[in-house]
Amino acid sequence: MCGRFTFIANPDEVMQEFDLSEPLDFPIRYNIAPTQDVFVVIHDGEQNRAGTMKWGLVPSWSKDPAIGSKMINARVETADQKPSFKRLMERRRCLIVADSFYEWKKGKDGKQPMRISLEGRKLFAFAGLWDRWKQGDEERVTCTILTKEANEFMSSIHNRMPVILPKDAEEAWLARDIKKASDMKDFILQLPDDDMTAYEISSHVNNPRYDDEHCIASLI
DNA sequence: CCAGACGTTGTT
DNA sequence: GTCTGG
DNA sequence: CCAGACGTTGTT
DNA sequence: GTCTGG
Numbered sequence: 001m002c003g004r005f006t007f008i009a010n011p012d013e014v015m016q017e018f019d020l021s022e023p024l025d026f027p028i029r030y031n032i033a034p035t036q037d038v039f040v041v042i043h044d045g046e047q048n049r050a051g052t053m054k055w056g057l058v059p060s061w062s063k064d065p066a067i068g069s070k071m072i073n074a075r076v077e078t079a080d081q082k083p084s085f086k087r088l089m090e091r092r093r094c095l096i097v098a099d100s101f102y103e104w105k106k107g108k109d110g111k112q113p114m115r116i117s118l119e120g121r122k123l124f125a126f127a128g129l130w131d132r133w134k135q136g137d138e139e140r141v142t143c144t145i146l147t148k149e150a151n152e153f154m155s156s157i158h159n160r161m162p163v164i165l166p167k168d169a170e171e172a173w174l175a176r177d178i179k180k181a182s183d184m185k186d187f188i189l190q191l192p193d194d195d196m197t198a199y200e201i202s203s204h205v206n207n208p209r210y211d212d213e214h215c216i217a218s219l220i
Numbered sequence: 221c222c223a224g225a226c227g228t229t230g231t232t
Numbered sequence: 233g234t235c236t237g238g
Numbered sequence: 239c240c241a242g243a244c245g246t247t248g249t250t
Numbered sequence: 251g252t253c254t255g256g
Binding site: 001002003004005033034072073102103104111113203205206207208209 | 239240241
Binding site: 059060061081082083084086087 | 251252253254
């Protein structure tokens with residue numbers, strides 16, 4: 001699964017990497033936690049657009065937006081069937097931009113936090129779904145990160161992993177036309193994985209209040 | 221038909 | 233133990 | 239994901 | 251909104 005990640009990037013590089021035309025403004029984040037703002041790219045039919053959304057999906061029909069803190073991930077294997085995700089697989093796909101993510105590896109002495117990044121790409125995007133929620137004056141735009149079964153590399157750390165799109169799959173995932181949910185599921189599941197790398201970090205990262213360089217410092 | 225749920229993860 | 237908030 | 243709260247009544 | 255269960 002994926003419950004914490006980083007976004008430590010240079011705005012110019014992000015603009016170039018995701019083909020954005022508007023100038024960007026976002027803070028450097030070492031410890032992004034559910035319910036917080038994440039940096040998201042969508043396609044408006046003409047061009048890519050970037051902005052922030054809250055992490056934790058609140059479906060448009062929800063009565064209680066608190067559901068969002070539970071809906072931080074969506075299993076791609078079943079997302080084409082689930083009422084909360086099916087419509088979003090068809091027409092509300094997004095990129096959630098990151099440069100590494102955290103997983104907690106279970107050992108006999110508790111959980112060891114790890115930082116995982118890609119070998120060959122400084123920046124990447126999770127495959128995400130998003131939705132809009134409104135109730136009275138309150139409005140919320142939220143998103144969730146798709147997950148799949150861990151690959152060989154990740155399985156030593158955790159049994160699930162976030163879906164990271166290969167660079168050449170991002171455009172197809174973002175495309176605004178309405179697709180069959182099951183086709184998008186199949187598309188995601190046949191994608192190859194980028195090579196990954198991981199190292200142990202301090203449990204400093206455990207506390208979502210800490211958002212500093214120490215989060216990514218190697219234990220060794 | 222209407223009512224009621226709608227999610228993931230991990231752990232047991 | 234379980235839920236909410238970050 | 240982890241951390242931290244978890245309750246009501248009445249009074250200020 | 252959409253699906254499942256009764």
